[in-house]
Amino acid sequence: MRIIKATNYSDMSRKAANVISAQVILKSNCVLGLATGATVLGIYQQLIDWYEKGDIDFSSVHSVNLDEYVGLPAEHEQSYRYYMDHNFFHKINILSENTNLPNGLAENIDEECRRYDALIEKLGGIDLQLLGLGHNGHIGFNEPDQAFEKTTHCVTLKDSTIKANARFFEHEDQVPKKAVTMGIKSIMQAKRIVLCVSGITKAEILKKVLTGPVTPALPGSILQMHPNLTVVADAEALSLL
Numbered sequence: 427m428r429i430i431k432a433t434n435y436s437d438m439s440r441k442a443a444n445v446i447s448a449q450v451i452l453k454s455n456c457v458l459g460l461a462t463g464a465t466v467l468g469i470y471q472q473l474i475d476w477y478e479k480g481d482i483d484f485s486s487v488h489s490v491n492l493d494e495y496v497g498l499p500a501e502h503e504q505s506y507r508y509y510m511d512h513n514f515f516h517k518i519n520i521l522s523e524n525t526n527l528p529n530g531l532a533e534n535i536d537e538e539c540r541r542y543d544a545l546i547e548k549l550g551g552i553d554l555q556l557l558g559l560g561h562n563g564h565i566g567f568n569e570p571d572q573a574f575e576k577t578t579h580c581v582t583l584k585d586s587t588i589k590a591n592a593r594f595f596e597h598e599d600q601v602p603k604k605a606v607t608m609g610i611k612s613i614m615q616a617k618r619i620v621l622c623v624s625g626i627t628k629a630e631i632l633k634k635v636l637t638g639p640v641t642p643a644l645p646g647s648i649l650q651m652h653p654n655l656t657v658v659a660d661a662e663a664l665s666l667l
């Protein structure tokens with residue numbers, strides 16, 4: 427595990443963007459595993475800035491996102507498809523047909539999960555998986571559980587996750603209760619993982635995830651077993667380590 431210490435949020439964003447940019451420059455047709463949430467917004471903005479300066483070319487990149495809410499159409503402002511399109515994809519030259527998210531509106535969600543796993547396999551796996559960290563230690567939407575779920579699956583979100591994500595919705599009761607998420611196996615099979623964490627409110631969970639026992643009660647703890655994990659975190663998030 428490599429820990430890159432950043433001074434603050436913007437430093438974290440730039441440092442993480444540097445790792446992603448190096449991946450894209452070294453392998454122009456790479457598969458990027460992408461994440462949503464507030465933490466990674468600064469990273470996308472930094473990559474957009476470098477793209478606009480002509481420093482990065484995304485034209486051969488494929489992307490697979492970690493997760494999507496069940497029941498929100500792509501045009502819904504809180505769907506992860508909308509987030510990715512508006513915060514990243516529409517501002518760079520990635521081909522829209524090369525961008526992938528689970529379809530949370532699929533009639534048969536189980537089939538959709540199998541489709542997504544097959545897609546990741548067909549793409550040859552993920553070269554670099556970007557991750558944020560939920561306050562309860564979730565990665566993607568892999569919530570604390572009795573066992574690690576290996577493949578793409580439908581989850582019922584924990585109350586704490588619904589509350590945490592309510593800040594993006596007008597009312598808490600508008601937050602979907604279910605989501606489709608990539609499983610632990612697809613995440614762990616990524617050749618490189620970049621975990622980005624910022625702020626004092628994540629300090630305790632980050633310490634548990636990186637130094638506590640590996641347990642499905644804390645899904646992010648599995649990352650300790652990954653052979654190529656880079657943690658990019660700011661001083662506040664690292665303050666207990």
Ligand code: GLP
Pocket residue numbers: 461462463464465466492493557558559560561564565566567587591
């Ligand atoms: C959501 C996403 C996760 C993300 C987490 C943390 O639950 N499904 O992929 O890592 O939020 O979000 P934030 O960065 O806003 O704290």
